[in-house]
Amino acid sequence: MYAPEVTTTLERNFYVDDLLKSTNNKENAVLLCKDLREMLGRGGFRLTKWMSNCQEVVDSIPPEERAKPSLTVNLEDDNEFERTLGLQWNIRDDAFFFDVHLKEKAPTRRGVLSVASSLYDPLGFVAPVTLIPKLILQNACRQGLTWDQKLNESDIEKWCDWLTNLPKLSSVKIERCLKAGDLDIWSCNIELHMFSDASQFAYGAAAYIKIYDRQGNGKCSFVMGKSRLAPIKTVTIPRLELAAAVVSVKLFQMLIKELDTKVDNCYFWTDSMIVLGYVRNTSRRFKTYVANRLALIHELTSPNDWRYVPTNMNPADLASRGVHPEEGGKLFIWLNGPKFLNMEKDDWPHEPDGITTEYEDVEMKPAVVTSMVQSQCQDVVSDILNRYSDWYKLQRAVAWLLRLKTFMIHRYLKHETKEIFTGGCLSLKEIKTARKLILMKVQESAYGDEFSKLTSNKKIATSSSLVKLCPELNEGLLRVGGRFQYTEFSEDSKHPIILPSKHHVTELIVRKYHEVNHHMGAHHVLSLTRQSYWIIHGIRTVKHVVSACMDCKRRFRKTQRQQMAPLPVERLTPDKPPFTYVGVDYFGPMYVKVGRSQQKRYGCLFTCLTTRAVHIEIAHSLGTDSFVCALQRFMSRRGKPEKIFSDNGTNLTSGERELRAEIAEWNQSRIMNELVQKDIEWQFIPPYASHMGGVWERLVQSVKRALKSVIKEQLLNDEALNTLMTETEKIVNDRPITKVSGGVSLLMGLAASFHS
Numbered sequence: 001m002y003a004p005e006v007t008t009t010l011e012r013n014f015y016v017d018d019l020l021k022s023t024n025n026k027e028n029a030v031l032l033c034k035d036l037r038e039m040l041g042r043g044g045f046r047l048t049k050w051m052s053n054c055q056e057v058v059d060s061i062p063p064e065e066r067a068k069p070s071l072t073v074n075l076e077d078d079n080e081f082e083r084t085l086g087l088q089w090n091i092r093d094d095a096f097f098f099d100v101h102l103k104e105k106a107p108t109r110r111g112v113l114s115v116a117s118s119l120y121d122p123l124g125f126v127a128p129v130t131l132i133p134k135l136i137l138q139n140a141c142r143q144g145l146t147w148d149q150k151l152n153e154s155d156i157e158k159w160c161d162w163l164t165n166l167p168k169l170s171s172v173k174i175e176r177c178l179k180a181g182d183l184d185i186w187s188c189n190i191e192l193h194m195f196s197d198a199s200q201f202a203y204g205a206a207a208y209i210k211i212y213d214r215q216g217n218g219k220c221s222f223v224m225g226k227s228r229l230a231p232i233k234t235v236t237i238p239r240l241e242l243a244a245a246v247v248s249v250k251l252f253q254m255l256i257k258e259l260d261t262k263v264d265n266c267y268f269w270t271d272s273m274i275v276l277g278y279v280r281n282t283s284r285r286f287k288t289y290v291a292n293r294l295a296l297i298h299e300l301t302s303p304n305d306w307r308y309v310p311t312n313m314n315p316a317d318l319a320s321r322g323v324h325p326e327e328g329g330k331l332f333i334w335l336n337g338p339k340f341l342n343m344e345k346d347d348w349p350h351e352p353d354g355i356t357t358e359y360e361d362v363e364m365k366p367a368v369v370t371s372m373v374q375s376q377c378q379d380v381v382s383d384i385l386n387r388y389s390d391w392y393k394l395q396r397a398v399a400w401l402l403r404l405k406t407f408m409i410h411r412y413l414k415h416e417t418k419e420i421f422t423g424g425c426l427s428l429k430e431i432k433t434a435r436k437l438i439l440m441k442v443q444e445s446a447y448g449d450e451f452s453k454l455t456s457n458k459k460i461a462t463s464s465s466l467v468k469l470c471p472e473l474n475e476g477l478l479r480v481g482g483r484f485q486y487t488e489f490s491e492d493s494k495h496p497i498i499l500p501s502k503h504h505v506t507e508l509i510v511r512k513y514h515e516v517n518h519h520m521g522a523h524h525v526l527s528l529t530r531q532s533y534w535i536i537h538g539i540r541t542v543k544h545v546v547s548a549c550m551d552c553k554r555r556f557r558k559t560q561r562q563q564m565a566p567l568p569v570e571r572l573t574p575d576k577p578p579f580t581y582v583g584v585d586y587f588g589p590m591y592v593k594v595g596r597s598q599q600k601r602y603g604c605l606f607t608c609l610t611t612r613a614v615h616i617e618i619a620h621s622l623g624t625d626s627f628v629c630a631l632q633r634f635m636s637r638r639g640k641p642e643k644i645f646s647d648n649g650t651n652l653t654s655g656e657r658e659l660r661a662e663i664a665e666w667n668q669s670r671i672m673n674e675l676v677q678k679d680i681e682w683q684f685i686p687p688y689a690s691h692m693g694g695v696w697e698r699l700v701q702s703v704k705r706a707l708k709s710v711i712k713e714q715l716l717n718d719e720a721l722n723t724l725m726t727e728t729e730k731i732v733n734d735r736p737i738t739k740v741s742g743g744v745s746l747l748m749g750l751a752a753s754f755h756s
């Protein structure tokens with residue numbers, strides 16, 4: 001078994017196959033090296049190229065596994081790929097410094113990009129310096145230069161100046177160790193200071209850690225910095241300042257995760273009064289850009305963590321403007337933090353007066369003031385009544401309030417009252433008391449006048465809307481008088497409680513009845529409410545509530561329909577005899593008694609498309625012969641149609657073929673009889689367009705419905721069926737133009753007479 005430190009080191013401190021680790025003291029380091037080599041050795045991994053800033057640790061490792069004796073370690077660990085600027089670790093001084101190689105590159109976008117992307121500075125030690133080529137590059141983009149076009153004069157000058165002075169960075173030295181001496185990091189007081197700033201070109205943030213020893217002396221070190229270009233699209237300075245603040249918050253989030261130590265206090269410094277105003281403002285709403293960033297800031301920090309720093313003391317100011325390599329003094333501030341961080345807390349910059357959280361700003365959403373005037377809110381209970389949208393919840397809420405009242409009385413006026421306080425769940429009695437109180441309040445607010453009259457035993461005014469109900473006051477509730485005093489019914493159904501038509505509570509009660517009874521219709525709900533309540537304008541009130549029920553709306557709403565096409569000409573020719581244009585359809589089968597067996601019969605329905613009159617023939621089969629017979633019987637009685645419409649049914653398709661042949665024969669024979677005949681046109685509606693046959697389908701439905709209700713399960717004989725069909729025909733043809741109904745009862749008598 002290995003110490004937990006060994007396993008956490010294995011899990012957290014490897015970057016691909018490189019291990020970087022700091023320990024509190026030499027002994028720990030020696031032990032950790034031994035354990036790590038042993039543990040990984042068991043898995044077949046041999047750790048080599050060891051290196052430490054402490055000679056004792058190096059001595060504890062076998063010479064063949066040490067790295068080549070060199071004073072520096074290239075942290076890029078990539079010898080083949082030369083960079084312009086590389087981070088190195090000087091073991092003797094235990095400090096980072098920069099190794100600068102210079103290569104000639106043409107002053108074009110391509111050349112500058114090549115250099116800018118070869119700067120290796122993961123922690124942002126020289127972020128203000130490496131910002132300069134990025135700014136030059138952005139400027140070139142803004143001017144729309146191509147990759148190999150030369151930069152403009154002033155940029156070339158800036159670029160050459162930067163390149164010439166870059167080697168001066170070799171003198172920059174950054175201490176690796178953040179704390180002083182061998183302090184135990186877990187017993188120290190640790191502060192993080194995050195600075196942010198923005199200019200119109202760039203914005204950035206810097207993080208410093210201050211570690212106090214037991215005597216209270218603090219050491220402040222640079223942890224990490226970031227610098228970003230402002231977008232080419234113009235963004236206002238307050239927005240950029242806010243973006244910088246977000247960078248500092250994200251940096252903080254990352255450091256908390258990666259630092260492997262506790263942080264006692266954290267301060268966020270900004271020189272933007274506007275950002276401070278935004279962060280501390282919790283009452284106003286901002287536009288989306290600001291609101292989104294503020295949401296992140298408020299999620300990870302508290303407004304109290306934010307402080308003001310004057311611009312000239314703000315190290316992040318460098319990240320927003322850039323520093324030329326020769327300005328070593330400025331870089332000193334960036335790497336060591338502002339002077340005030342090394343002073344007592346009381347000497348830190350003070351906030352100037354005038355930061356208000358309430359001011360007008362373009363980023364603020366205009367405030368909308370909604371005011372409501374409610375005249376009937378007399379007391380707490382009335383106020384509560386309007387707060388709930390559920391009848392049960394309202395009763396429970398009032399019941400709890402009443403329980404609180406009992407508790408208070410019991411607790412503070414013990415000797416003056418005999419009320420007993422009980423805890424636990426609400427009892428039915430408590431709910432009932434609450435319900436009664438609510439109803440009393442409702443009635444008082446709606447019928448105050450009647451209430452006071454009845455309380456003082458006077459008659460209510462004849463102009464009162466309740467006068468017809470002969471109201472009576474029973475235990476504080478207005479109830480309907482009525483004449484049921486001597487029945488055994490419950491008090492509620494004998495004398496229902498009167499409820500006003502337009503009141504929130506009335507609505508809640510009706511809705512509850514509606515929901516509990518599976519969304520029944522208005523009349524049903526009204527009859528159920530009548531068992532306990534008498535709602536004024538009952539059906540109107542209930543209908544109003546039911547029609548507003550979302551559940552019902554969703555389920556029973558009629559679907560949208562297409563507007564129907566104009567009627568065809570065949571249905572609009574009143575000047576021709578009936579049955580000039582005919583629709584034909586079959587229905588059935590119906591069973592008839594023939595001797596001892598049963599046979600099928602079909603109804604063949606002819607509809608006049610203009611008058612909607614019907615003619616029914618009985619076909620003995622679905623065969624062509626049978627249909628032709630039926631058609632002939634029809635034509636013999638009603639006259640010859642000009643045009644016949646039908647479904648695209650197979651029986652009728654073949655029927656037409658036969659029919660044509662038959663008609664051709666009729667014509668010949670009739671011509672022989674010197675009668676002039678016009679051909680009958682037969683038109684099928686297109687396949688799958690059954691809606692086009694709606695004219696006759698609708699009448700088939702009427703006929704079927706009439707027949708079904710009469711025939712039921714009985715067996716008729718042919719004669720009875722024929723009679724029934726003609727009767728049905730008559731009834732359907734007799735129907736009033738407005739409404740088809742009433743035929744069934746007549747037929748019932750008819751069918752009964754056939755069977756008697």
Ligand SMILES: [Zn+2]
Nearest residue numbers: 519549551552
């Ligand atoms: Zn409903």
